[in-house]
Amino acid sequence: MSSAKVFHINNLFKILGIHDTNELTYVSRKLRISNKELQYYNDKMIFPTGKVLYSILKYTGYTEFELKVRLGIIDNKIIEWIAENPEFILKNYKERKEINSNLTKPIFETSKGRLYMGDCLDVMRCIPDGHVNMIFADPPFNLNKKYESGIDDYISEQEYINWTEKWILECIRILAPGGSMFVYNIPYWNTYTSSILNKYLNFRHWIAISMKGLISVRNKLHPEHYSLLYYIKGDKPLVFNKQRIPMATCRHCGGELRDYGGKKKDLDPTGLSVPDIFTDINPVRHEKYKNRQANELPVKLLYRIISMASNEGDIIFDPFGGSGTTYIVAEYLNRMWIGSEIGSVDDIITRFNNKSDEELLKIIEKDSNVLFTEKQIKIRKKNGFWGYEKLTKYKREVCKEN
The missing domain is CATH 1.10.260 (434 Repressor (Amino-terminal Domain))
Known part of the structure; x- marks a missing residue:
């Protein structure tokens, strides 16, 4: 040797x-x-x-x-x-059929969801065809990071792509017609992921999620986003609840960061349409908001896409549980959920038990589908900027109520 x-x-x-x-x-x-x-x-x-x-x-x-x-x-x-x-x-190809695993009981359950500890492929093989309405996947990025599960996060590129195709095909099988699938990864890997998905699902969006503070790479453009692929099964999504966000304003004076000119009166009081670049999603870095040592998904991200692509009572599946953000948000939004995590699930269970995310989710809910948050209104009023009273649609609604 x-x-x-x-x-x-x-x-x-x-x-x-x-x-x-x-x-x-x-x-x-x-x-x-x-x-x-x-x-x-x-x-x-x-x-x-x-x-x-x-x-x-x-x-x-x-x-x-x-x-x-x-x-x-x-x-x-x-x-x-x-x-x-x-x-x-x-004449020479023999298809290999995977045998369904004998899945054990969930390691954790709520009235709305079930969490299994084990390989996501084993879990998915026990889920019937077309059973789930929405899938969100945040797989390991193959960047040689350490995970509590001890899985190898630095396999060869070919092995990683082959493994990606395996779990994606299982996800596609269990996704219901009209269902939505989201895959979160670094742009490099999602170029390969999209080539797999393009063969089976209908492309909707490549969403860029702005992430300030990413480490610079020598001789390359400075990376400032992760990518979120959004696909659907079929011609049209069964569910698409349009989401709206507040106007971007200066956190010091409250003035709008974009010039709307004479069109400001035509803005919708329920907020601006969400674009395919998310600039208002911040990474979870502060220890106060982290539930584990490894990277963690922002609650706001899952709140937005689950609200957009599913309705109450729909089934959400996340094959890579991580810290459990998908399950926490699905539970809060009254969705059913199924999850799997190959490593320790202690952080997920602790998070459910201490209900630490409820306050943050209430704030996110209150600040969604409005043109101005309460904080924005307060600072804009103080500094003499216009508010809802300037909007034509808002004036009409006030007249109807009176």
Whole structure:
């Protein structure tokens, strides 16, 4: 056994017989390609071109077509050929059927929800087809972070994508027609996730969630958002409750940050339409609001999308429980919920028992679907800025009431 460092082995390294740095150096010399360049094509799973491609084809003896197939890079030309000649695939392909697990009783229950401790794939295999109305998934980001569960959060890129496809396909199976699915991840991984979802569900939005304070990356644009994919099962969503948010104003003087000109009188008193860039969602960093040491989802994010994509009594499923934010918000909004968490669920149970989120959720509820929050009205009035009395729609409603 070589003592050389073992690293991520994706399809390219498998084809070239590379399992450690010694073998990488040997093959690189044979191909006359630098270690760094060869590792780039392996790690990024990008199909090589030019001299690199020619060297690999010569070394392996493959045609370009065969190399693409072996790497799992199936372009439209290959897809068209398979569709026109399915017998070459079907006569040799044997579908592997997963057997349903014997799921144990929930480790925690409320009147509205059930939480299971275990692998989300095992849990989902016991859920009937089309059973849930909305799914929210916040999977591990494969960034080598430590989780209490001890799961490996730094598997190879190919393994991560293959695993992602497995749990996504199960989610699609249990999602009801017209149901909504949301996947929260860093933009890099969601580009791969969207390519999976595009084959089975209907794309609605790529939502950018602004997150200030993300660490800068050398020689790249400064990252300031996470991505939230929003898909539906079918042509139209069964539920879409339009959400509205307060106008963005200066926290010091109360003045509006955007110039509405002469159109301000036409604004809706119930607030502005939510855009596909969420600038008002703040990361949970203060210890006062955190329920665990690892990263935690903002309550406001789950409140918004659960309110938007489901109704009371609908079933919400979250395969990656984490700190339980999805379940807490679903419970508050009178939704039914099913959850799974492979690691410790102590933080989730504690959170339900101490009801620490209720006060925050009441504030979020009060400050939703209004043009100005009470705090905004107070500071704007103090500094002479206009309020609801300026709005045409608001004046009409007041007249009707009187």
